[in-house]
Amino acid sequence: MFFVRRTEMSEQILDKVADNVRILSLSMVEKAKSGHPGGAMGGADFISVLYSEFLNFDPDDSNWIFRDRFFLDPGHMSPMLYSILHLVDKFTTDEIKNFRQWGSPTHGHPELNVARGIENTSGPLGQGAAMGVGAAIAERFYAQRFGEWTAHKTYIFASDGSMQEEIAYGVGRIAGLLGLNNLIMFFDSNDIQLSHTTDKTTSEDTPKKYESWGWRVETIDGNNVEEIRAALKRANEEKEKPTLIIGKTIMGKCALTADGCNFERKVSTHGQPLSAAGGDVVKTIVNLCGNPEEPFAVFPEVKDYFAKVLDEKRKIAKAKKENQMKWAKENPELAEKLFEMFDENPQKVDFSKIIPPANSATRNASGAVLAYFAQNINNMIVSSADLSNSDQTGKFLEKSKEFSYHDFSGGFLQAGVAELTMAAIMNGLALHGGIVPVCATFFVFSDYMKPAIRIAALMEIPVKYVFTHDSFRVGEDGPTHQPIEHEMQLRLLEKIRNHSGTPSLLVLRPADGAETIEAWKLAYENTKSPTALILTRQNVNDLQAQNSDRREDAKQAEKGAYIVKKESGNLDVILLANGSEVGLLCEVAEKLKSENISARVVSAPSEGLFNLQTKEYRESIIPKNAKVFGLTAGLPDALFMLAGVNGKVIGRTQFGNSAPASVLDEKYGYNVSAVLENVKTFLTEK
Numbered sequence: 001m002f003f004v005r006r007t008e009m010s011e012q013i014l015d016k017v018a019d020n021v022r023i024l025s026l027s028m029v030e031k032a033k034s035g036h037p038g039g040a041m042g043g044a045d046f047i048s049v050l051y052s053e054f055l056n057f058d059p060d061d062s063n064w065i066f067r068d069r070f071f072l073d074p075g076h077m078s079p080m081l082y083s084i085l086h087l088v089d090k091f092t093t094d095e096i097k098n099f100r101q102w103g104s105p106t107h108g109h110p111e112l113n114v115a116r117g118i119e120n121t122s123g124p125l126g127q128g129a130a131m132g133v134g135a136a137i138a139e140r141f142y143a144q145r146f147g148e149w150t151a152h153k154t155y156i157f158a159s160d161g162s163m164q165e166e167i168a169y170g171v172g173r174i175a176g177l178l179g180l181n182n183l184i185m186f187f188d189s190n191d192i193q194l195s196h197t198t199d200k201t202t203s204e205d206t207p208k209k210y211e212s213w214g215w216r217v218e219t220i221d222g223n224n225v226e227e228i229r230a231a232l233k234r235a236n237e238e239k240e241k242p243t244l245i246i247g248k249t250i251m252g253k254c255a256l257t258a259d260g261c262n263f264e265r266k267v268s269t270h271g272q273p274l275s276a277a278g279g280d281v282v283k284t285i286v287n288l289c290g291n292p293e294e295p296f297a298v299f300p301e302v303k304d305y306f307a308k309v310l311d312e313k314r315k316i317a318k319a320k321k322e323n324q325m326k327w328a329k330e331n332p333e334l335a336e337k338l339f340e341m342f343d344e345n346p347q348k349v350d351f352s353k354i355i356p357p358a359n360s361a362t363r364n365a366s367g368a369v370l371a372y373f374a375q376n377i378n379n380m381i382v383s384s385a386d387l388s389n390s391d392q393t394g395k396f397l398e399k400s401k402e403f404s405y406h407d408f409s410g411g412f413l414q415a416g417v418a419e420l421t422m423a424a425i426m427n428g429l430a431l432h433g434g435i436v437p438v439c440a441t442f443f444v445f446s447d448y449m450k451p452a453i454r455i456a457a458l459m460e461i462p463v464k465y466v467f468t469h470d471s472f473r474v475g476e477d478g479p480t481h482q483p484i485e486h487e488m489q490l491r492l493l494e495k496i497r498n499h500s501g502t503p504s505l506l507v508l509r510p511a512d513g514a515e516t517i518e519a520w521k522l523a524y525e526n527t528k529s530p531t532a533l534i535l536t537r538q539n540v541n542d543l544q545a546q547n548s549d550r551r552e553d554a555k556q557a558e559k560g561a562y563i564v565k566k567e568s569g570n571l572d573v574i575l576l577a578n579g580s581e582v583g584l585l586c587e588v589a590e591k592l593k594s595e596n597i598s599a600r601v602v603s604a605p606s607e608g609l610f611n612l613q614t615k616e617y618r619e620s621i622i623p624k625n626a627k628v629f630g631l632t633a634g635l636p637d638a639l640f641m642l643a644g645v646n647g648k649v650i651g652r653t654q655f656g657n658s659a660p661a662s663v664l665d666e667k668y669g670y671n672v673s674a675v676l677e678n679v680k681t682f683l684t685e686k
């Protein structure tokens with residue numbers, strides 16, 4: 001039985017384009033001997049129509065801020081993206097030939113590279129779609145402030161896996177709630193996933209699900225150019241709702257076996273080269289009217305066609321930019337504001353004006369900062385996963401407004417109880433540009449956010465995380481709410497270098513109100529990586545000034561660790577901590593002094609920052625041979641590196657218990673007398 005679909009030249013140039021994408025995609029995977037050809041071959045028609053006829057971008061100016069955005073969710077379909085980006089001149093033939101190889105920009109899964117047309121790093125399924133929602137919110141935020149001339153579309157390409165990941169629920173809910181009508185998601189519904197067909201995992205009615213969230217949904221033949229074009233046209237005209245286009249597509253579209261039989265819809269083509277799956281590359285390329293001798297060739301008519309496509313895009317971008325210039329001329333003040341909001345340097349903030357409440361929880365100092373931000377920064381979006389009154393983002397909200405259906409005049413996103421969705425949306429806001437994204441929840445729930453924090457760290461984007469309720473001292477809520485290993489988890493990311501060679505995440509656990517303001521300053525001014533602030537629920541005493549002004553002293557937090565209490569004579573011991581344990585160690589140091597033991601107290605809000613300082617500085621704070629005693633409310637491992645091999649760290653190595661915080665402090669030995677004894681014992685140890 002022979003199945004030869006394309007023996008005749010297709011009339012439709014876009015069918016040719018799609019076939020070219022199929023050939024390139026399968027050839028990239030074949031040459032790399034690794035990758036996912038099947039899905040790419042099925043999605044080729046949509047990507048071809050989108051890039052040729054709909055997606056607005058300036059071929060000569062990748063960073064044009066009002067370009068349409070395209071977010072690929074299933075990163076394993078990277079060959080499809082690289083193929084179309086090759087056709088629009090963003091990748092060379094050599095680069096696509098070197099798919100997945102050392103030094104090539106055609107990574108296994110796409111990594112953020114706006115210059116090459118890649119708007120997001122993708123791989124963990126589900127997050128790309130949430131990033132698309134973030135970008136669409138940012139787009140509306142700007143359109144509401146500066147006019148619809150700034151509007152652009154955000155397209156998401158999703159797959160079965162994208163729809164199955166739990167985060168899809170948050171994506172669907174929030175996009176529908178807010179009426180993100182400029183968001184258009186294509187669901188490449190090929191009914192096949194990695195290890196089986198989708199009927200093994202789902203019997204849902206996908207259209208009904210999205211309709212119930214407030215989306216407009218249509219189902220089309222996702223391999224039919226006319227149907228795709230018509231659906232995209234309708235989606236572009238939609239004024240109320242986000243659109244979901246469910247494209248029924250064929251995994252491994254046009255694949256054949258060696259004897260010319262149909263080899264489509266095979267689970268085996270999802271994740272390995274076509275030849276390894278049992279298909280035949282030569283037969284398939286011939287079926288697609290390609291030349292198996294030149295699998296990386298671009299059909300001449302496709303080349304000519306894209307030259308015209310790119311010219312057309314240039315014209316559209318030029319017209320839009322002229323429109324923008326006209327607007328800027330007529331609205332000079334607004335224009336200045338707009339470009340200031342998009343400036344890569346954050347807007348100036350006078351942190352000295354922010355007064356933290358005295359002897360209060362560090363979350364309250366953070367609340368004071370956020371209240372100030374609400375009135376002094378006009379491109380900040382703050383979000384909370386239903387804890388705004390507790391994590392103190394409510395202080396921002398009091399001076400701002402929640403986003404609601406078609407209303408983006410405020411700057412607050414109520415993410416709902418959906419931490420991962422929230423964090424991934426923040427990534428999208430950051431990727432869109434022109435937004436400072438901040439999101440908050442209890443520290444223990446950073447667990448739910450970790451996948452998005454990791455992607456933010458990898459992409460080097462400046463999302464700010466506010467984690468409050470940072471220790472067992474949340475007390476009565478019990479061990480489910482008491483972070484133990486969480487600081488360590490974030491510090492692990494702080495230890496990992498990003499591709500620019502710096503810590504992939506900045507983690508700050510400030511000791512008191514003054515240090516919290518400094519930590520916020522560091523977070524705000526850090527545009528090179530995400531930043532996490534770890535803050536207390538319970539009150540902490542303000543540390544005493546070493547000179548005359550505690551606020552001045554706290555500025556040293558920028559060095560990662562610094563002395564908050566000097567020793568009284570020859571140094572006997574360094575007491576080391578961060579966050580709420582610093583104050584306790586200061587009290588212990590006083591007691592030690594009365595026993596003629598000279599202790600220095602070091603606050604180390606960020607080990608990562610400290611490690612970036614000169615050796616001289618580091619040794620001036622923690623001399624090489626000093627005895628270091630560390631105290632932390634979490635896993636002691638968080639301070640091991642700083643304490644060194646001769647040091648000792650006391651922390652929590654067990655899950656906590658449900659009881660009032662003061663009881664837990666007593667039971668666990670977090671009081672002056674118990675710590676004093678521990679330090680003295682340590683000093684007697686060899």
Ligand SMILES: Cc1ncc(C[n+]2csc(CCOP(=O)(O)OP(=O)(O)O)c2C)c(N)n1
Pocket residue numbers: 036038039040074076077123124125126159160161162165190192193194195270
């Ligand atoms: C969060 C996450 N879990 C698991 C994976 C591993 N994975 C990669 S592709 C895939 C199956 C996806 O199937 P589908 O989305 O239908 O892609 P297609 O088969 O159409 O290429 C899985 C489980 C992943 N990339 N991300």
